[in-house]
Amino acid sequence: MSAPASDIQRPHGLFHGRLPKAAAALAACALSAAAVANTSNGYNLPVGVTQMSRDIYDLHMEAFWICVGIAIVVFGAMIYSLVKFRASQGAVADTTMLHSTKVEIAWTIVPVVILVVMAIPAAELILKMEDMRNSDLSIRVTGYQWKWEYQYMDAGAGIDYFSTLKQDSNFARQLHSGIDPNSVQNYLLDVDHPLVVPSGTKVRIILTSADVIHAWYVPDFALKRSAVPGFINELWFKVDTGKEGIYRGQCAALCGRDHGFMPVVVDVRTPDDFKKWVEEQKAQIKQAAAPTTEAPGAEAPGAEAPGTDAPVAAAPRSAQALN
């Protein structure tokens, strides 16, 4: 069976009702943002479900609080001046205050120190991110206008299918469709065949494009890279065991008319469930190939995915030649 597909990661309208009024929102949201301990709550980054996404979230919050600290000092000084030194209150300007080398050196050095404090953890994270070694599963992801192709390697070799926006979203998103997007489940964030990956496994994505530049983006994995035609970008993620579920993102690089309509959906399953899924896919490929003994490439995978529409026809490999 498929993994639990409850859409806990990006619930609809989670922040309805409890929002401070727009004016107060600035301060209040800044404070409450830190208190929330789950993936995106509607106004902050998702904490995510990988070690990397948590590290990135922490760095984001560190940078945020440093900025809040600086803002309190600087805005405080400005507001104090605005209140205290008003001509209407009889304030007299101190026109001898022209410059102060000591003060100016201080407010050059202090920011440098703050920047170094921020840069060190950031640099460490970059090193971790770029470490592609020891992956357990590689998947080649290819962007097309306007869908994604997922080709498995390693244990999943031979599995190859397209992932496109689900039909109900596609109908509702047409101009003057008359369909209320609120009535469509996971509007614009659901596909016919999600990418299926195992949890607790280092998955390496080999990313490219067949036409224009796209970007593969899953907020809960803190993962975003451009898919560039003719070039390959590598990235990796490892979803925590126990965090199986469906994670949703979108294309994040303007790629033409339907840029807003090529979601990225990742179905994370336990390694056992993933193994089962791979076997089912391979059995189907064999079955589809049997009558003609053609090379794999006309299979219809993803039949297991919840609420699947009619299977997509996979493109022959020749269609994937780069440019």
Next chain:
Amino acid sequence: MAQDLAHDTAHDSHDDHNHAPTGIKRWLFSTNHKDIGTMYLVFSLIMFFIGGAMAMVIRAELFKPGLQIVDPERFNQMTTMHALIMIFGAVMPSFVGLANWMVPLQIGAPDMALPRMNNLSFWILPFAFTILLSTLLMPGGAPAAGWTMYPPLVLQSGDSMPMLIFAVHLMGASSIMGAINIVVTIMNMRAPGMNLLKMPLFCWSWLITAYLLIAVMPVLAGAVTMLLTDHFFGTSFFNAGGGGDPLMFEHVFWFFGHPEVYIMILPAFGIISEILPTFSRKPLFGATSMIYAIASIAFLSFIVWGHHMFVDGMPMAAQLFFMMSTMLIAVPTGVKVFNWTATMWRGSLSFEPPMLFAIAFLFLFSIGGFSGLMLALTPVDFQYNNTYFVVAHFHYVLVPGAIFAVMGAVYYWLPKWTGHMYNMTLAKTHFWCSAIFVNVLFFPQHFLGLAGMPRRIPDYAVQFTDWNMVSSIGGFAFGASQILFVILIVQCVRGGQKATDAVWDGALPTGLEWTLSSPPPFHSFTVAPEIK
């Protein structure tokens, strides 16, 4: 259209003792820095409203999920054209207009050094933008690949692409001529005794900006020309199939694009450095370090372009380099903000409209600076990149940053230009509406971006509805508020209480422009003033 409005806003022709042509010829053949400055400013105001109308279409479409008004292709045209028009049509010409008006007045010169080129550099613009805007009516529509024009997507454009490229070439030529004119004027026409360090900060900021323009506009021209040959002449600069590299375009583009960002903010720094001391009744704190800060920012702007491209794939060493060089920009920018704060400290503050805009600039530009610092951190940028967080960031530095500075400058010098005071109540209403609604418009976009809404999408998942509605309401209100600005300017041009030479008598206006009559004589300083 520019012509008609230019007539409306022309200052009194009280000083036509010098055989200047009248009527339409006065404007078409003008070699006068003030008339050309006026034309630049009116042109940029018109473009501000055209680009703003496109923003209204964008915000109306994004008011709720589902497509209601435009199809996705038209939406992409709107975002692309909005950016091109606001950057090249509104912000940049408004700064050139201010430079035209104020540089000769502030350095004690009779006019710009190269008046005929001045005329040419302005009159190119209406043609460039007519070409650009005409693509909206063409089959296939306007450019829709984003103002960044990334290939291969932009190569899929129809006839709009050569039109766009020709328009960009024209705008670039205009900018380079304007920049050369400003450099030559500042270098050669300063009043005797005005050495560079005595020069007003606005002129300083423009001098450095002009060098940035001369350095990078040819780079943009080269990049778009390579697009043109890729599309029409079978070259493969950016085509991987022919041995090219799509990312090379991004590198070349952002080598132009990042200094371009500072081209749009350095003159604003100059303006704020003029307004704050006047209404704090206290000289600018650390004026020399302000100049060094601008110069450092300008230098750093050439070595940070890679931060626009972290997600596009970059060697680890490059990621580290661009992260650190970008973070370094926070230091001179911080120095500027601290110096402005110190200028107000122990001053004697009053809150005339220019001062209100300058104070709003200080707060809101700083917010844009904070989000910029966060964006510089490469690992987190993988989350922020191409989401509404970026949209919020650059709109914070461009709208309450650059555009508020331009509005502050207009409120500061309009009485000098027209000889009339304007309606203070209307100006303050315009300020408060703008300052409040700009935050309603852009602050929620931080939340949208962090929650994962990509930019440049015409439709969105339903969990993004609430903040988009708030943002759209703020957008409509901000747009409507700008009508007050036009009413005020038209009223002020038509008449009003006579402005004195110093205009802001109660405050502390310093600088040569306040020694001339309001409005200044046709040839500004016919006798160079002596600077002690």
